[in-house]
Amino acid sequence: xxxxxxxxxxxxxxxxxxxxxxxxxxxxxxxxxxxxxxxxxxxxxxxxxxxxxxxxxxxxxxxxxxxxxxxxxxxxxxxxxxxxxxxxxxxxxxxxxxxxxxxxxxxxxxxxxxxxxxxxxxxxxxxxxxxxxxxxxxxxxxxxxxxxxxxxxxxxxxxxxxxxxxxxxxxxxxxxxxxxxxxxxxxxxxxxxxxxxxxxxxxxxxxxxxxxxxxxxxxxxxxxxxxxxxxxxxxxxxxxxxxxxxxxxxxxxxxxxxxxxxxxxxxxxxx
Numbered sequence: 001x002x003x004x005x006x007x008x009x010x011x012x013x014x015x016x017x018x019x020x021x022x023x024x025x026x027x028x029x030x031x032x033x034x035x036x037x038x039x040x041x042x043x044x045x046x047x048x049x050x051x052x053x054x055x056x057x058x059x060x061x062x063x064x065x066x067x068x069x070x071x072x073x074x075x076x077x078x079x080x081x082x083x084x085x086x087x088x089x090x091x092x093x094x095x096x097x098x099x100x101x102x103x104x105x106x107x108x109x110x111x112x113x114x115x116x117x118x119x120x121x122x123x124x125x126x127x128x129x130x131x132x133x134x135x136x137x138x139x140x141x142x143x144x145x146x147x148x149x150x151x152x153x154x155x156x157x158x159x160x161x162x163x164x165x166x167x168x169x170x171x172x173x174x175x176x177x178x179x180x181x182x183x184x185x186x187x188x189x190x191x192x193x194x195x196x197x198x199x200x201x202x203x204x205x206x207x208x209x210x211x212x213x214x215x216x217x218x219x220x221x222x223x224x225x226x227x228x229x230x231x232x233x234x235x236x237x238x239x240x241x242x243x244x245x246x247x248x249x250x251x252x253x254x255x256x257x258x259x260x261x262x263x264x265x266x267x268x269x270x271x
Contacts, residue, residue: 009159010090020109022119030043032044032045033104034049034103034104035100045100045230049103049259050100051098053095053099053100054092054095054096056094056251057097058128059072061078061081062074063077063089064086064255066251074109079261087230087233087234087237087244088218088229088230088244088245089245090126090246091223091229091245091246092246092247093124093231093249093250093251094123094124094127095249096122096126096250096251096253097222097224101249102173104116104120104121104178104249105222105250106195106220108120109143109155109157109221114152114158117155117158117161117162118165118166119266120249121163121166122162123249124163124165124219124248125236127247131217132217132247134215134217134243135215135245136216137172137210137211137214137216138161138163138217138219139216139219140154140160140173140219141156141228142176142234143227144179146180156220156221159219161173163219175203176202176235177204178202179199179202180199181202201231202235202238203236208239210239211240212239213241214243215241215242216241217246217247218233218236218245218247220245220248220249221248221250222250222252223252234247
C-alpha cells in the first residue's frame, strides 16, 4: 500500500513538472541564439542562422589555423606565416567572423549576452582540441580595470571560464593584467592596432611561477589582425612560458577571402 502511494505521488510530481515546463515554454518559448526566432529547443540556432555559420576545419595551416583550399598534408604552413611568423606557436578559431557568427560575437561583447558563452565555448573546444589537450593554463585577454567597470564583464574571461568548466583545464583569471588603457581596436589599421597594445600587458611577480615552463592557451572572442594576442603572447614569453597558443571563437579571414559557394576555394594556396 505504501509503495502504491509513493508511486502515485511520484507520477503526480512528474505530471506537475511537465505541466510547469509546458507553461514555461508557452510563456517563454525557446529562441535562436543568433536571431531570437522561436526554435524547438533552447540553446540552438534556427536553420537560417545555422546555414550562415562557416566552421573552420582541416585542412588548415598548422600554425594559424586558417583553412587551405586543398589538403597539403600534415604540418603544411601558409605563406603568410612563413613570411611573418607570429609571436605565439599556434592558433585556432571555431568559425569565420561573418554572418551569424559575427552577430553572436557582437551580442556577447556589446549586448551583455553572457548566456552565449557556454555555447560558443563548446564550438571553440571542438576547433581547438589539439591546443586544449596540451595546455596547462587558460588565460583570457584581460580588460583594463576602467573598461571592465564600464562593461561589467570580460567576454574573453566568460569564454575561458566556460572552456575550463567543459574541459577541466585550469583557468588563470588574474595571471596577466592590462596596465595600459588602450583605445578600442575597432576601426584601427593594423599598424595602429600594434602600437595601441604595445606594452599593454604585464605578468605580476606572483603569477610568474604559474607560467614558467608551461603551455599557456590565450582565449579571446575574435581574432582580427592578431595585434592584441601577439602583444599578450610576448608578455607571456618574457614571463617564461614554454609554449603559447591562441584560441578564439571567430577569426577574420585573409583580405582576399570572398565567400563563393565553397569558401575554401577563395583562400590562398599553401606552400
